[in-house]
Structure formats: C-alpha cells, structure tokens
Amino acid sequence: MGIYSINAEGGDATTTPVDVGILIEGVEVLHDLGDIASACALLMGVIYAMNLRYPQELKTFFEVLQKIFLQLDATRLSTKVQMRKNKL
Known part of the structure; x- marks a missing residue:
C-alpha cells in the first residue's frame, strides 16, 4: 500500500x-x-x-500518522510512537 x-x-x-x-x-x-x-x-x-492492517515494515509510520498527526486514539501510544512524539 x-x-x-x-x-x-x-x-x-x-x-x-x-x-x-x-x-x-x-x-x-x-x-x-x-x-x-x-x-x-x-x-x-x-x-x-x-x-x-498496517504493513509490518511501516507499522510505526502509520501509527505516528494516526495518533500524533490525525489525533485518532491519541491517548494510547506504543513505546516507539511515544519516543517519536517526544522528539517532535
């Protein structure tokens, strides 16, 4: 995709x-x-x-797009996404 x-x-x-x-x-x-x-x-x-389902190799990218930029289900972040959010 x-x-x-x-x-x-x-x-x-x-x-x-x-x-x-x-x-x-x-x-x-x-x-x-x-x-x-x-x-x-x-x-x-x-x-x-x-x-x-998100493609496995792009799962973190799509989760960042969904939860940080689109703010959908933004209260539950995986560890990797939380690290990306802190860097922003």
Whole structure:
C-alpha cells in the first residue's frame, strides 16, 4: 500500500504533480487527489474503511500518522510512537 505521485516531464519539486493516487496491493484505488497531504488523509480513511492492517515494515509510520498527526486514539501510544512524539 502506498501513495504515488507523477510529475510532469521537466518539472521540479515545486511543480504541481500531474497525478497523485493511492495503491493497495498494486491496484490503484484512488487517483487525481491533487496533493500528497490529501492522499495521506484519504489513505488512512481507506485503511479504516476496509479494516486493513498496517504493513509490518511501516507499522510505526502509520501509527505516528494516526495518533500524533490525525489525533485518532491519541491517548494510547506504543513505546516507539511515544519516543517519536517526544522528539517532535
């Protein structure tokens, strides 16, 4: 699962992407999302709506995104997430 961004040929980091979307198990589930921030929020919504588990190698990243940035279930933090929060 992940977010993809397609930039225009010759574009740089400040150029608006041509397409931003979400892939789950190699299948495009959403596209034309506009920006990465919207894609992150919608990815969390898709994960919740489909009752998916976070990928093991990205579990801490998604937990930080969920609990610190989106403040969903923010009172129960794992040790790794608590350490990341303290660093912020």
